[in-house]
Amino acid sequence: MKKIxxxxxxxxxxxxxSFIGCTKKTTSNExxxxxxxxAEVKGMDPIYSNDRYSSNEVARVYEGLLEYHYLKRxxxxxxxxxxxxxxxxxxxxxxxxxxxxxxxxxxxxxFPSGKGRELVAEDFVYSIKRLADPKLQGLGFWLLEGKVxxxxxxxxxxxxxxxxxYSESVAGLQALDKYTLQFKLKKSFPQFLYSLAMPFxxxxxxxxxxxxxxxxxxxxxxxxxxxxxxxxxSNKITYTKNPNFREKKYPCEGDANLKAAGFMADCGKLxxxxxxxxxxxxxQSQPRWLNFxxxxxxxxxxxxxxxxxxxxxxxxxxxxxxxxxxxxxxxxSLDVTYTAFNxxxxxxxxxxxxxxxxxxxxxxxxxxxxxxxxxxxxxxVVPPGIAxxxxxxxxxxxxxxKAEQIxxxxxxxxxxxxxxxxxxxxxTYDCPSSTTSRQTGEYFKxxxxxxxxxxxxxxxxxxxxxxxxxxxxxxxxxxxWGADYPDAENFLQLLYGPNRSPGANGxxxxxxxxxxxxxxxxxxxxxxERTALYEKMYRIAAEEIPWIYGVHRQSYTIVNxxxxxxxxxxxxxxxxxxxxxxxxxxxxxxxxx
Amino acid sequence: xxKNDAPKKSKSLWQHAFSELTRDKMAMxxxxxxxxxxxxxxxxxxxxxxxxxxxxxxxxxxxxxxxxIFGLDIFGRSVFDKMIKGTEVAMSIGLxxxxxxxxxxxxxxxxxxxxxxKVDEFIVWFYTTFTSIPYIMLLxxxxxxxxxxxxxxxxALGLTSWVNxxxxxxxxxxxxxxxxxxxAAAAIGGGDFRKLFKHILPNVLHIVIINFxxxxxxAIKSEVILSFLGLGVQGRPSWGTMIDDAKLELARGVWWxxxxxxxxxxxxxLALNILGDALRDALDPKxxxx
Numbered sequence: 001m002k003k004i005x006x007x008x009x010x011x012x013x014x015x016x017x018s019f020i021g022c023t024k025k026t027t028s029n030e031x032x033x034x035x036x037x038x039a040e041v042k043g044m045d046p047i048y049s050n051d052r053y054s055s056n057e058v059a060r061v062y063e064g065l066l067e068y069h070y071l072k073r074x075x076x077x078x079x080x081x082x083x084x085x086x087x088x089x090x091x092x093x094x095x096x097x098x099x100x101x102x103x104x105x106x107x108x109x110x111f112p113s114g115k116g117r118e119l120v121a122e123d124f125v126y127s128i129k130r131l132a133d134p135k136l137q138g139l140g141f142w143l144l145e146g147k148v149x150x151x152x153x154x155x156x157x158x159x160x161x162x163x164x165x166y167s168e169s170v171a172g173l174q175a176l177d178k179y180t181l182q183f184k185l186k187k188s189f190p191q192f193l194y195s196l197a198m199p200f201x202x203x204x205x206x207x208x209x210x211x212x213x214x215x216x217x218x219x220x221x222x223x224x225x226x227x228x229x230x231x232x233x234s235n236k237i238t239y240t241k242n243p244n245f246r247e248k249k250y251p252c253e254g255d256a257n258l259k260a261a262g263f264m265a266d267c268g269k270l271x272x273x274x275x276x277x278x279x280x281x282x283x284q285s286q287p288r289w290l291n292f293x294x295x296x297x298x299x300x301x302x303x304x305x306x307x308x309x310x311x312x313x314x315x316x317x318x319x320x321x322x323x324x325x326x327x328x329x330x331x332x333s334l335d336v337t338y339t340a341f342n343x344x345x346x347x348x349x350x351x352x353x354x355x356x357x358x359x360x361x362x363x364x365x366x367x368x369x370x371x372x373x374x375x376x377x378x379x380x381v382v383p384p385g386i387a388x389x390x391x392x393x394x395x396x397x398x399x400x401x402k403a404e405q406i407x408x409x410x411x412x413x414x415x416x417x418x419x420x421x422x423x424x425x426x427x428t429y430d431c432p433s434s435t436t437s438r439q440t441g442e443y444f445k446x447x448x449x450x451x452x453x454x455x456x457x458x459x460x461x462x463x464x465x466x467x468x469x470x471x472x473x474x475x476x477x478x479x480x481w482g483a484d485y486p487d488a489e490n491f492l493q494l495l496y497g498p499n500r501s502p503g504a505n506g507x508x509x510x511x512x513x514x515x516x517x518x519x520x521x522x523x524x525x526x527x528x529e530r531t532a533l534y535e536k537m538y539r540i541a542a543e544e545i546p547w548i549y550g551v552h553r554q555s556y557t558i559v560n561x562x563x564x565x566x567x568x569x570x571x572x573x574x575x576x577x578x579x580x581x582x583x584x585x586x587x588x589x590x591x592x593x
Numbered sequence: 594x595x596k597n598d599a600p601k602k603s604k605s606l607w608q609h610a611f612s613e614l615t616r617d618k619m620a621m622x623x624x625x626x627x628x629x630x631x632x633x634x635x636x637x638x639x640x641x642x643x644x645x646x647x648x649x650x651x652x653x654x655x656x657x658x659x660x661x662i663f664g665l666d667i668f669g670r671s672v673f674d675k676m677i678k679g680t681e682v683a684m685s686i687g688l689x690x691x692x693x694x695x696x697x698x699x700x701x702x703x704x705x706x707x708x709x710x711k712v713d714e715f716i717v718w719f720y721t722t723f724t725s726i727p728y729i730m731l732l733x734x735x736x737x738x739x740x741x742x743x744x745x746x747x748x749a750l751g752l753t754s755w756v757n758x759x760x761x762x763x764x765x766x767x768x769x770x771x772x773x774x775x776x777a778a779a780a781i782g783g784g785d786f787r788k789l790f791k792h793i794l795p796n797v798l799h800i801v802i803i804n805f806x807x808x809x810x811x812a813i814k815s816e817v818i819l820s821f822l823g824l825g826v827q828g829r830p831s832w833g834t835m836i837d838d839a840k841l842e843l844a845r846g847v848w849w850x851x852x853x854x855x856x857x858x859x860x861x862x863l864a865l866n867i868l869g870d871a872l873r874d875a876l877d878p879k880x881x882x883x
Contacts, residue, residue: 286844305844369653369667433823435837439667445828446647446668458741459823 031581033274033563036282036297043217044231046202047131047138052482052572055199059573060239060277061106062202062222065097065124065181066193068571070578071254071263074385075486075571077193081119081203081223083179092188092525097181099124104244108221110211116244119223121175123203128173129166130209131200134159140200147192148172149184166206188523190530194485199573225272225577239277245270250565250578263565266580273565273580292558295593298581299329299559299566304436307372310558314373317558325561325589330554331568332376334383334483336491337550339429339444340507344472347425352416354545355397359409360451361548362401366443370436375551380542381491383552387526388488388534395542398549399447409451421452430468430477433459440478469506479506480550483570488534492518495537495546509546562586610799610875620871623864630861633677634684643677646670646830654842657849664849666838675830676853682831683813683858686746687865690812691805693751698758699794699801705759706766707789713763720756728753728815732824741827746819750812758804765797799876803869810865817858832858 039053046062049055067080079085083098105116128148131138132155146152149172158164172184185192195201208221218231225248226239252267266273280296282288285303292300302310312318317328339361341348348354363377379395382388399405410420418424429444431437441457448455455476460468468474484490493499496518497510514537521533542549559566562585565578604612614620637643647670655665663672705716732749739745769775770793778792819825820833821840832854839851 303844305841308845435823435841438823438834439838442828443668446649449647457828459827461823 029583030276031274031583032276032278033576033579033581034278034280034297035576036280036288036291036300038281038283038285038288040233040281040283041231041237044220044228045217046127046199046204047136047140048217049199050139056572056575057237057279058199058202058220059224060226060576061220061224061228062199062204063224063574064196064199064202065099066197067574068197068569069251070575071251071258071567075569077197080197080574086193092190093185095183095185095192096176097121097183099179099181100246101179103223103246105205105208105223106221106227106242107244108208108219110205110208110221116221117205117207119203119205120178121181122178123205124181124201125170125173125175126166126206127204128201129154129170130204133164133166135164138200140198143195143198143200147185147187147189149186188525190523190525191485191487191489194487197571197573198484224574226277235281237279237281239279241272241275241277245272248577263567266565266578272577274576277576292560293593295560295586295590298563298579299557302556302558304370304372307374307556311372311556321558324592325585327559327561329557329559329566329568330374331557332383332385333553333555334385334486334570335480336378336381336383336552337478337480338378338381338547339476339478339550340547341476341509342472342474343508343510343546345475347427347475350416351544352412353418354548356409356412356416356451357448357453358397358545358548359399359405359412360453361399361444361447363398363549363551364400366440367551369443370440371551371553374556375553378549378552380538380549381495381547382488382534382538383483383491386483386486386488387531388492388538390535390538393538393542395549397543397545406450413451413453418452421454424453426454426456428456428458428475430458430460430465430474431479432462432465437478444476444478470501472501472508477506478550480553486570488538489522492521492534492537492541495541507546511540511544511546514540514544560586561589606799606876610872613875614871617871617875620868620875623868623871626860626864627868630680630684630864634681637677637681638685643674643681646674646678654845654847656847663853664847666850667842672835672850672853675835675850676832676857678830679832679835679854680857680861682743682826682829683816683861685743686750686816687809687812689747690750690754690815691808693747694755694758694808695801695805697752698755698804699762701755702759702762703766703789703794706763707770707785707793709767716759716763720759724753724756726753729819729822729824732819736824741824743826746816746825750815754808754811758801758808761800761804762797765800766793769793769796799872802876803873806865806869806872810862810869813858813862813865817854 037053037056039051041057042048042051042054044058044061046058049058063081065080065082066077069076069078077085081099081103083100086095086097088095099119099121103119105111105119107114107116111117128144130136132141132144132151134155135158141155144151148170150170151172154168154170172186174182176182183192203223205221208219209216212219220228220231225242225245227242228237228239231237248271250266250269250271250273252264254264258264280291282291288297288300289303289306291297310318310321311328317326341354343349367373367375367377376384377398379393379398384391399409413419413421429441431441438457438459441459445455445457465477469477481491481494494504495507495509495511495514496505497515499505500508500510517533517537517540521530521537524530524533555568557568562582564580564582569575633642649669650671651661651665651669653665653667653669655661655669657664661671661673663676666672666675701716701720705713728749731753732745735749736745739748775788775792778788783792816825816831817833817836820831821837823837825831825833835850835854839847839854842850
């Protein structure tokens with residue numbers, strides 16, 4: 001008996017090893033892209049993709065009318081499923097899209113005979129109605145709220161009825177024929193086109209939604225470059241190349257710099273450039289870092305506490321990485337960190353108090369402590385890289401820890417009515433409960449102590465903090481904002497009075513002059529006049545100190561030598577299809593790992 | 594010639610225990626460690642030591658040296674001073690929590706055990722239900738009412754840790770209440786109150802003392818865990834927040850904050866544990882005369 005068992009084990013063992021041998025052979029010929037992401041993915045339904053991680057996954061399978069040009073900076077929109085950029089009526093309210101012919105959905109059992117059918121204009125009408133469907137409670141309706149003719153009314157009507165009827169037409173959202181789609185807007189909304197590049201508005205097929213019902217979240221069927229038959233919550237998502245993907249080519253327009261940097265080598269090649277895409281979900285930064293060092297993922301952003309090891313002089317990669325062919329990609333992020341005042345509290349309706357506190361806050365030191373001196377101190381609300389940012393502008397109330405600034409801060413505090421902080425109550429500072437956030441809070445407390453302002457740091461779990469902000473139960477709070485689309489409007493709206501909480505303006509700042517400027521700029525198309533208005537608001541937001549500004553961060557990404565065409569971006573949707581794995585180079589470089 | 598010694602007085606349980614304890618060198622060492630910690634905590638509360646913890650004394654993350662014995666933290670503050678200040682938090686939480694849990698545990702346990710019947714059923718039902726609330730949830734609930742801080746931690750830990758003691762005391766009181774000495778006390782006219790507090794309680798007090806010492810160190814550990822989770826002490830150093838800081842700093846080779854906090858905690862928890870065991874040995878009547 002024992003002998004037989006041993007024999008069985010031996011055979012099984014031999015079989016297993018031979019299988020392993022087989023898989024190894026095939027993988028070396030198949031190009032596989034291994035990515036690491038740092039948070040769980042909620043699911044694969046476009047209308048629920050309101051965080052960066054879910055929307056990136058959605059965009060591997062689904063596509064929208066427009067996308068950002070892969071190589072152009074500043075970010076430029078280009079047609080994706082649309083044949084061309086839309087024709088816009090003279091009043092700027094009617095947008096007419098022609099959509100590409102012959103675009104096929106992935107094969108799926110939901111379609112007759114299991115073959116994917118052609119995408120038509122009606123699919124977009126359906127998908128956008130789905131986003132507005134009150135029964136589904138999609139998380140992205142804010143994007144189009146109050147903008148498309150008839151859509152809000154449609155939503156309102158069905159929020160009171162038991163079942164949503166998609167066949168009832170909406171005046172502002174029409175398929176004129178099989179390939180023509182028309183939007184009618186209520187008022188001018190220049191950022192409208194950006195919303196069509198966001199995964200919320202990507203095209204889904206009615207048949208698939210109806211077949212899978214609630215399970216649709218786990219059955220993504222789109223038109224995109226990658227196929228994922230079933231999504232399961234696990235720490236690995238494996239996509240395969242869409243065999244019926246339309247002829248979409250790697251872009252050829254690019255200047256000499258891009259050419260020199262090797263971005264033009266794949267010009268004109270059919271996308272996607274890899275056969276398989278594996279997304280590894282690794283939440284903790286240290287395992288992510290170790291996986292990168294083993295060559296198991298193609299690129300990661302450098303964790304804060306490994307920064308000194310990887311980039312000792314804050315500019316160049318450590319030689320031991322360079323030897324392995326790793327390169328560093330640095331790019332500014334479209335974001336801003338800040339400490340907001342709760343403007344509902346009478347105490348903070350005192351500009352001089354706010355200015356004094358801002359002056360006492362040494363931003364350079366915080367940059368050093370928390371961002372390894374890689375971030376850029378923010379002068380106002382708009383980050384560099386988009387119109388509305390003023391390059392050499394210096395905020396007069398931006399503190400850098402100079403002695404005369406502390407003196408000035410003390411003077412302002414006295415003028416505000418609180419000499420040496422006398423008469424001020426203890427002010428609370430709320431922040432998330434992560435270690436770094438708490439340390440940021442402690443730093444803030446220390447800075448304010450210099451001029452006699454007493455701060456109490458309170459750490460909160462993330463949902464609790466959001467609730468406190470929405471309920472206005474805070475004095476000060478530390479937070480950050482990242483761009484939804486590359487337009488200063490997305491940042492300036494954070495200070496627009498009517499947007500107050502539960503809208504995006506959590507601080508409740510309300511300045512009539514600023515509001516007036518914002519309201520008039522919001523309906524203007526991109527133009528020098530609009531930029532002038534943006535700059536005006538930028539200056540007001542700087543000098544009035546509605547928030548104490550922190551920094552604009554930079555992303556430091558390290559990329560393995562065999563990954564080609566990687567370019568940092570704030571809008572990662574669709575990026576994976578442009579990336580290529582150079583198998584020859586990988587083989588060679590892996591020997592050094 | 595025989596000496597005319599005074600008649601030898603028989604020792605009481607407590608005198609026995611005391612002499613036993615003083616003979617145990619290990620226990621005495623541990624006791625002096627605990628007293629030392631307590632002294633540091635008192636001195637720090639009064640502001641004699643550790644008051645300068647918030648002061649920046651050197652560069653960020655300076656390693657341990659002769660100048661900075663345990664190195665400096667992210668803001669250039671002395672890790673040694675933070676450790677001292679953390680002692681104050683740890684000892685006060687240990688003490689207050691143990692007192693709260695002792696008072697509730699003894700009162701409820703004695704009442705349930707002595708009166709029995711419906712009272713007993715109710716108290717047993719109450720503590721079984723109560724222990725099903727995880728203390729972290731209770732802490733979150735309490736912080737909603739009181740705001741975050743030391744008081745919330747005292748209450749949350751104190752209110753969730755009395756059940757074990759309550760069970761023990763209840764069992765002991767049930768055992769004792771039908772003993773002859775209690776009947777004797779009843780016979781000479783002692784009421785319930787007198788029987789319970791004057792006669793029974795002193796006979797179960799050793800359990801309370803042992804439990805107190807063990808509860809003390811559990812509370813210290815719990816505080817560290819809570820602060821590590823960001824639910825604990827706010828705006829002042831504690832061993833838990835120091836370890837929380839260290840979890841990220843370790844990647845850049847900064848180990849001293851972790852070392853200082855862990856060392857400080859380890860010594861006092863170990864001392865309290867050994868002391869607890871020694872107290873059990875000294876006080877448990879069953880181990881007498883071995």
